[in-house]
Amino acid sequence: MKSLMHTFLLSTLFGMCLNVNAITASPQNWWVGMQSQQLQIMLHKANIAKQQWQLEPHAGVELTSITHTDNPNYAFLNLTINPDAKPASLIFKSKSGERFEYPLLAREKNSSQRKGFNSSDTIYLINPDRFANGDNSNDTIQGMLEAANPQERGGRHGGDIQGIIDALPYLQKLGVTQLWLTPPLENDMPSYSYHGYAITDFYTIDPRMGSNELYRELSAKAKQHGIGMVMDLVLNHFGSEHEWMTDKPTADWINFNGDFANGKHATSHARQTIQDPHASEFDKRQFSDGWFVATMPDLNQRQPLLATYLIQNAIWWIEYADLSGIRVDTYSYSDKAFLANWTKAIMTEYPDFNIVGEEWTSNPAIASYWQAGKVNNDGYTSSLPSVMDFSLQEALIQALNEDESWNTGWVKVYQSIANDFLYPNPDNLLVFADNHDMSRVFTELEQDLDKTKMAMAMLLTTRGIAQMYYGTEVLLDNTDSNDHGDIRIDFPGGFKGQTSNAFTGQGLSDEQRDMQQAITTLLNFRKQSPAIAHGKLTHFSPKAGIYSYARISDQQTVLVFLNKNSAAKSWSLAYMQEVIGQHKQAINLFTNQAISLIDTVTLAPKSATVLIIE
Incomplete structure (x- = not known):
């Protein structure tokens, strides 16, 4: 009954939000019994700041204040939800007679004690658009800016959440224990929207991928197959087609006043400025406030209303979709004080949860700065449990491609792991051979099956949390092109017209079968090996x-x-x-x-x- 009520309340609110004349509330709902008793609801509607809101009395819930900004189209309701509050549909009324209902739901049992991914896991990284097309009817959605174009390397190919649901038996047999999907949230951009990192709605699954309910169904069915869900969240930037570009909640919501300035306000990518004791304030700002590209405006996390919005968004998805982890894109590019608060808020709510941050550097002195427990010279305290081990990834590829000498070959892997003294918890590092932003491991290792099998055996048996990119088990390859659209190649068997099928084995080469069997053996061994786990x-x-x-x-x-x-x-x-x-x-x-x-x-x-x- 609770589940039915949850669905009814959310469906009612989502339907209300589709009405352009209705109030949009973010987050769409909340839960009683949370560790933090504070909730801030962002309301959006033309001239809503003129409304004077009141909350109909409900035991344990108090509307403590309302925050207005320089934009009259927004109002922020600040609520206190006491531990004794009961689930309800909260009623808000304005003095002019307008009203809206806000679902306050019961949490799932033991939600705060959920277990995050750990060193016993293998995380399988999927770009959903390129994995499997389980529902052809949503390939193109009327009214969205980009239609399906499977022949274009940078176009949408039609993969979706239903395709991943259909593949769960295969993934379980392979030995996968966690799924990391590149962001399935709405990316209503005119081109290159398939990758997911130019988000235009932080609370809605892209209709070409499915729906919020289908994403939650994926999480539930994955759990039945012994597989957890890791969500890829973006805190640093968003898509330029987001309504915030034309209707900013505050004047300082976007860095550099929302102006890319033909590249003058592009990020320097100089991540070392964060730790550099000699760095200028100009260089620090150019890195953290600069935009990636014109289509990805940079968010100003120093704005407290935005900071709260992003914290609540992460917690909402954890509760709503029953997540076991979060991967944070471009982690260090966000304001570092905000990152400390963001990670602390989540880990306080879920003490056994796990979050991995992308800090793309092969220098462990820089990467280790962000891991929880690190004592930094500048006094910075992080609550981020895990970071990605780019040092080991780079060292492994070099080691297998180089001749052996005193300073080349395997010694680079040895030295990379020897640097573990810099990390408070090296067992909680994410280790990988490749991912969606780099050439595939089979490509990097010169299409050598033996070297690729060695690389994966090493990563699946060394310390840390293992991550494998989809299709590695069947030697997906981008030798002829470094274009991201070719790195994110269609998974064999996931789309109509393919001559090979990794799900069934039909049409695979002997080398592909050999690799798939080796990976299956390693992953299933990891699942039950205490030595590998801890x-x-x-x-x-x-x-x-x-x-x-x-x-x-x-x-x-x-x-x-x-x-x-x-x-x-x-x-x-x-x-x-x-x-x-x-x-x-x-x-x-x-x-x-x-x-x-x-x-x-x-x-x-x-x-x-x-x-x-x-």
């Missing part, structure tokens, strides 16, 4: 083209050998006695054969050997 990492200095390490827990030890050599190696285990101990035998993960640990092991050429000691 074991200590001990690694050994590379030698003779071989990098080796152990993951050690009380219940299990896993030995990993990555052999770059073109010939097999009979490899002495004498140096590994500290991790092998008294154990005499292990099981090879890929062959299921018993392997003696008495003296040497045989390492196949250009291969990953994973040995399990129970």
